[in-house]
Amino acid sequence: MRADDILLSIEKLEVVYHNVSTAIQGVSLKVYENQIVALLGTNGAGKTTTLRAVSGFLGVDDAKITEGSIAFLGEEIHNKPPHLITKRGIVLVPEQDKIFDNLTVEENLQVCVPVSKGKVRKGDQYGLVFKYFPILEKVKGRIGGYLSGGERQMLSLSTALLCNPRLLLVDELSLGLAPFIVEELMGLLRVIRQEEGVTLLLVEQNAFAALEVADYGYVIENGRIVFDGDPERLKGHQDIREFYLGLGGQDSQRSYREVKQYRRTRRWYG
Ligand code: ATP
Numbered sequence: 001m002r003a004d005d006i007l008l009s010i011e012k013l014e015v016v017y018h019n020v021s022t023a024i025q026g027v028s029l030k031v032y033e034n035q036i037v038a039l040l041g042t043n044g045a046g047k048t049t050t051l052r053a054v055s056g057f058l059g060v061d062d063a064k065i066t067e068g069s070i071a072f073l074g075e076e077i078h079n080k081p082p083h084l085i086t087k088r089g090i091v092l093v094p095e096q097d098k099i100f101d102n103l104t105v106e107e108n109l110q111v112c113v114p115v116s117k118g119k120v121r122k123g124d125q126y127g128l129v130f131k132y133f134p135i136l137e138k139v140k141g142r143i144g145g146y147l148s149g150g151e152r153q154m155l156s157l158s159t160a161l162l163c164n165p166r167l168l169l170v171d172e173l174s175l176g177l178a179p180f181i182v183e184e185l186m187g188l189l190r191v192i193r194q195e196e197g198v199t200l201l202l203v204e205q206n207a208f209a210a211l212e213v214a215d216y217g218y219v220i221e222n223g224r225i226v227f228d229g230d231p232e233r234l235k236g237h238q239d240i241r242e243f244y245l246g247l248g249g250q251d252s253q254r255s256y257r258e259v260k261q262y263r264r265t266r267r268w269y270g
Helices: 047-055 082-087 105-110 125-132 134-138 149-161 179-196 207-213 231-236 238-243 256-269
Strands: 006-017 021-032 036-040 063-072 090-093 167-171 199-204 216-221 224-229
Touching: 006 047, 006 199, 021 036, 021 047, 021 063, 021 199, 021 216, 021 224, 036 047, 036 179, 036 207, 047 063, 047 082, 047 090, 047 167, 047 199, 082 090, 090 149, 105 149, 125 134, 125 149, 125 179, 134 149, 149 167, 149 179, 179 199, 179 207, 199 207, 207 216, 207 231, 216 231, 224 231, 231 238
Parallel strands: 036 199, 036 216, 090 167, 167 199
Antiparallel strands: 006 021, 006 063, 216 224
C-alpha cells in the first residue's frame, strides 16, 4: 500500500464524554482508497465513538477530541462540523435514527442531496439506488416505520449513497438482521465498492460477517486498538477465534485483554 493512497488516517485519538469519561484512547488506524476496513469490538468498546469522531458528530453527545488527529486525504478534519466533513465526501450510516419513520421510502430518498463535490453522478439517482436494492422500488410508497429491519438498512445505505460518498462509515450493518440478509448486504457492499468506487469503514460486533468482506481489520477493546491485520490473519489468530468469533475454548467469555493477561501469567508461573 502506498502512503499516497491513504484516504483516512486516525492518529492517537482520544475522545472524552462530558469532560470526564474517556471513551477511546490512543486509537490509530488507516483506511486506504477503495478498501473495506472493519473495526471490530464488543459492546462499549469505542466503535461508535470512533465513527462519531470521524463524521464530526461528537458534540451531539457532549464528547470532545482531547488528543490526536484525523486526516482525510491529507487534510485535518478533526473538530470540523459534520456538514463540512460530509461535503468532503465522508458519509455516516448511523446505528440508530437511520431513516425518517414517518416518511415513505420515496420521501426518504427525496430529502437526500448529493452534498459531496467528489463524484457527482449524472442521470437517474434513484435508478442507482434501485439497481442495488430493487426491493425498495417495490415498497417506495411504504412508510419508513413499517419497513423490515433489512429494508430499513437498505434505505439508510441508499440515502447515504445519494450523498455521493467517497468514504462510507457504516455503524453495525448486521444488528438485528437474519444471517442471510447480513450476508446479502455485506456482498452488496463489495459490489458498491467496486462499481461506485466507494471506500468503506465498517463498525461491527459481528466479526464473522465483517471479516468475510473486509480487506483489513482492527480490533478495539476498552477504547484501545488491541490487534490489527488482514482478515485471514485475524481469523487465524487463536485469541481472536476464541473471543470474537466464538470458536470454542474456555476463554470465550473473557475480554481479549484478559485472555492475553491470563496467558502471560500462565507462562510466568507455569
Ligand atoms: P455499542 O456497539 O454498544 O455502541 P461501541 O463499541 O460502539 O459499543 P461506544 O458507543 O463508542 O462503543 O462507547 C464507548 C464508551 O463510551 C463506552 O464506555 C460508553 O459507555 C461510552 N459512551 C458512549 N456514548 C456515551 C455518552 N453519550 N455519554 C457518556 N458515555 C458514552
